[in-house]
Amino acid sequence: MNNGHNPYSPIKTEVIDMIVETPMIKTLKLKPQEPIAFAAGQFVELTIPGVGEAPFTPSSRPSVNDMLYLTIMKVGAVTEAVHRLEKGDTVGLRGPLGKGYPIDLFKDKEILVVGGGCGFAPLRSLMYTLFERSGEFKKLLFRGGCKSAKELLYKHELEQWGEKPDLDIRLTVDVGDASWKGHVGVVTDILDPIGMDCQNGIAIVCGPAMMMKFATAKLSEMGFQDPNIYLSMERNMSCAIGKCGHCRIGLYYACHDGPVLSYDKIKGFRDVWA
Amino acid sequence: MVVAVFDPEDGARQDKREGLFGGVRRAMQFLSNENLFVWLAGLKRDYEVYVPLKKGPFRFYERYTAPSPDIVIGEVRATEPLKGFFTPVKEKVAELFNPEPLRKKQKPMAIVGVKACDLKGFLVQDQVFCKGCQDPFYNRAREDNLIISADCTQAIDSCFCLALDVNPYPESHFDINLSEVTGGFIVEVGSPKGQQVFDSHKTLFQEVDTMHVNERKEGRKQVVAEVERNIAKHGVPHQNEYQGMIERNYESKIWEDEAKTCTECGACTTICPTCHCFALVDQKEGAEFVRYRQWDSCMLKDYARVAGGGNPRPQLWMRLRNRFEKKFDFFPQVAGLNACTGCGRCITACPANIDIRRVLKRLVHNE
Ligand SMILES: Cc1cc2nc3c(=O)[nH]c(=O)nc-3n(C[C@H](O)[C@H](O)[C@H](O)COP(=O)(O)OP(=O)(O)OC[C@H]3O[C@@H](n4cnc5c(N)ncnc54)[C@H](O)[C@@H]3O)c2cc1C
Numbered sequence: 261m262n263n264g265h266n267p268y269s270p271i272k273t274e275v276i277d278m279i280v281e282t283p284m285i286k287t288l289k290l291k292p293q294e295p296i297a298f299a300a301g302q303f304v305e306l307t308i309p310g311v312g313e314a315p316f317t318p319s320s321r322p323s324v325n326d327m328l329y330l331t332i333m334k335v336g337a338v339t340e341a342v343h344r345l346e347k348g349d350t351v352g353l354r355g356p357l358g359k360g361y362p363i364d365l366f367k368d369k370e371i372l373v374v375g376g377g378c379g380f381a382p383l384r385s386l387m388y389t390l391f392e393r394s395g396e397f398k399k400l401l402f403r404g405g406c407k408s409a410k411e412l413l414y415k416h417e418l419e420q421w422g423e424k425p426d427l428d429i430r431l432t433v434d435v436g437d438a439s440w441k442g443h444v445g446v447v448t449d450i451l452d453p454i455g456m457d458c459q460n461g462i463a464i465v466c467g468p469a470m471m472m473k474f475a476t477a478k479l480s481e482m483g484f485q486d487p488n489i490y491l492s493m494e495r496n497m498s499c500a501i502g503k504c505g506h507c508r509i510g511l512y513y514a515c516h517d518g519p520v521l522s523y524d525k526i527k528g529f530r531d532v533w534a
Numbered sequence: 535m536v537v538a539v540f541d542p543e544d545g546a547r548q549d550k551r552e553g554l555f556g557g558v559r560r561a562m563q564f565l566s567n568e569n570l571f572v573w574l575a576g577l578k579r580d581y582e583v584y585v586p587l588k589k590g591p592f593r594f595y596e597r598y599t600a601p602s603p604d605i606v607i608g609e610v611r612a613t614e615p616l617k618g619f620f621t622p623v624k625e626k627v628a629e630l631f632n633p634e635p636l637r638k639k640q641k642p643m644a645i646v647g648v649k650a651c652d653l654k655g656f657l658v659q660d661q662v663f664c665k666g667c668q669d670p671f672y673n674r675a676r677e678d679n680l681i682i683s684a685d686c687t688q689a690i691d692s693c694f695c696l697a698l699d700v701n702p703y704p705e706s707h708f709d710i711n712l713s714e715v716t717g718g719f720i721v722e723v724g725s726p727k728g729q730q731v732f733d734s735h736k737t738l739f740q741e742v743d744t745m746h747v748n749e750r751k752e753g754r755k756q757v758v759a760e761v762e763r764n765i766a767k768h769g770v771p772h773q774n775e776y777q778g779m780i781e782r783n784y785e786s787k788i789w790e791d792e793a794k795t796c797t798e799c800g801a802c803t804t805i806c807p808t809c810h811c812f813a814l815v816d817q818k819e820g821a822e823f824v825r826y827r828q829w830d831s832c833m834l835k836d837y838a839r840v841a842g843g844g845n846p847r848p849q850l851w852m853r854l855r856n857r858f859e860k861k862f863d864f865f866p867q868v869a870g871l872n873a874c875t876g877c878g879r880c881i882t883a884c885p886a887n888i889d890i891r892r893v894l895k896r897l898v899h900n901e
Pocket residue numbers: 303311312313314315316317318330331332333334335336337338339340378381382493494495496497498519813814815816836837838839840841842843
């Protein structure tokens with residue numbers, strides 16, 4: 261419900277900082293005029309005045325809501341304008357939108373988080389929440405992949421995660437170089453063997469469509485149950501409030517019923533993978 | 535003193551047809567042809583009044599100015615769908631960063647001569663814009679605008695409303711309904727708003743006599759028969775047979791075959807009273823940034839394209855299939871109704887002769 265306010269109108273927001281992550285990815289530190297309280301998995305629509313809007317999932321800590329971070333890859337009209345922003349610029353935010361991860365359902369379970377490329381961004385916010393509630397889960401595993409070491413997001417932070425006793429983390433790059441000491445290959449290579457109870461485990465996947473497609477197939481093969489595989493569906497979105505029709509997948513609107521949808525819900529629809 | 539007359543058979547024929555809206559009995563009054571224009575002039579005080587105007591073989595809604603023989607209250611649906619009065623083709627929905635919903639300066643609209651098929655369109659549009667997070671602009675238009683509907687007094691070849699259980703005369707979702715009879719109209723009030731408008735023009739209405747009631751009954755029967763003939767001629771299946779047809783034919787050749795001639799113009803969705811898709815488009819206007827809600831079409835290639843070029847429906851036939859899936863699978867499952875009113879507009883509008891009646895027939899019979 262929107263109690264009379266205009267759901268199409270964004271909240272005025274100040275750009276506090278622009279952080280260069282990789283040649284194609286920047287993180288925006290944003291301060292909206294009204295706090296936006298989001299749960300991990302929920303997203304916002306970012307307006308670049310006069311250019312347009314695009315959906316992004318915050319990469320920051322959900323428990324902090326007066327400031328949020330968006331990590332954005334340059335791919336088209338809106339995101340190019342994002343990359344031209346400077347400290348002090350004014351942008352707009354609508355949100356929080358969609359539904360967050362049903363974290364209460366993960367209690368006493370083993371959780372595997374699989375990320376690819378820019379999918380690390382939304383997953384970082386999820387990981388913060390999972391760390392905060394770490395005692396509630398049996399096991400926490402992270403498997404991530406990206407094109408090259410140069411394009412790896414949040415390097416410094418990932419190193420810190422590597423030292424966490426409550427996290428089992430492995431990373432891979434598609435193409436290795438001198439700076440990379442880890443595994444070389446696609447992310448599905450480092451999924452199996454995993455050493456967890458796949459039958460009862462939770463798998464969370466976020467990344468490019470192709471990566472999600474192959475990862476989902478692999479996870480099913482490993483024994484994960486369809487309702488326990490959570491996928492972040494990237495769809496063309498416009499209104500982000502379940503009205504404009506764009507992001508429909510079968511019986512669901514990715515913006516309203518997702519963007520995170522369990523595999524059993526969307527499996528039957530043939531055009532799931534864009 | 536106005537005496538209410540009920541049509542004793544209204545309920546009965548309702549049950550027979552299992553009409554969509556259930557058989558509500560309403561008090562009836564009479565409005566003469568002369569008084570219609572007095573009434574319309576009176577309505578202009580509070581409303582922008584729109585009436586169907588005949589142009590060649592077509593009817594278009596136009597702002598009412600003065601009495602004219604070209605105003606056709608009865609006949610058949612207008613060329614353009616009713617939805618444009620509630621979600622205009624392009625409407626300003628935000629001035630960045632003004633959080634207040636924009637206030638309209640103009641008067642609300644009274645739309646006269648709306649046909650039953652377009653009233654069914656409300657069931658779909660309301661489901662989209664009034665459920666969950668509400669669209670304040672649509673909701674305000676629904677609250678403020680006045681719907682003065684009318685019976686169809688004829689059918690045209692493309693009408694197949696009965697296949698979707700829509701009778702060619704309004705039964706609900708109107709404020710006031712007019713049924714054309716000799717010398718004037720039978721008037722029924724369908725809502726509290728309609729009652730208010732009726733009460734403030736009370737002196738214009740008279741008692742209905744049984745001759746008019748019988749005339750209406752006959753007229754309705756005839757139009758129903760005309761639509762039934764259309765349906766038989768074109769072999770249009772009844773909606774009772776639609777269940778499962780999309781799923782069954784998902785991988786069928788029907789889609790590629792039907793989409794062969796499609797020019798991707800988007801006319802079918804634009805003209806459809808149930809199609810609701812839109813895109814938010816931002817523009818710079820002077821020093822201001824404004825956001826428009828603008829009709830969009832799922833038949834267009836870019837509709838579902840994502841950044842980087844990925845597209846869940848790159849081929850035209852996939853988009854045609856998607857259009858039918860949305861109407862005849864998604865809406866029945868989420869809202870319990872087919873998103874088609876049988877108005878036939880998409881048949882007339884399509885330059886490629888893609889005929890929804892034929893597609894439905896092929897789907898039901900797995901051809
Ligand atoms: C829920 C969700 C979360 C996401 N999270 C992230 C994230 O954290 N980080 C990240 O980098 N990416 C994220 N994305 C992807 C991101 O939204 C896209 O990269 C972005 O939309 C690309 O926009 P663009 O204008 O730069 O690209 P373009 O290729 O120019 O446009 C992409 C699509 O949007 C349409 N479009 C663009 N501008 C307009 C306009 N003005 N009016 C109408 N339609 C228009 C285009 O038609 C095209 O279909 C997320 C996507 C979703 C759905």
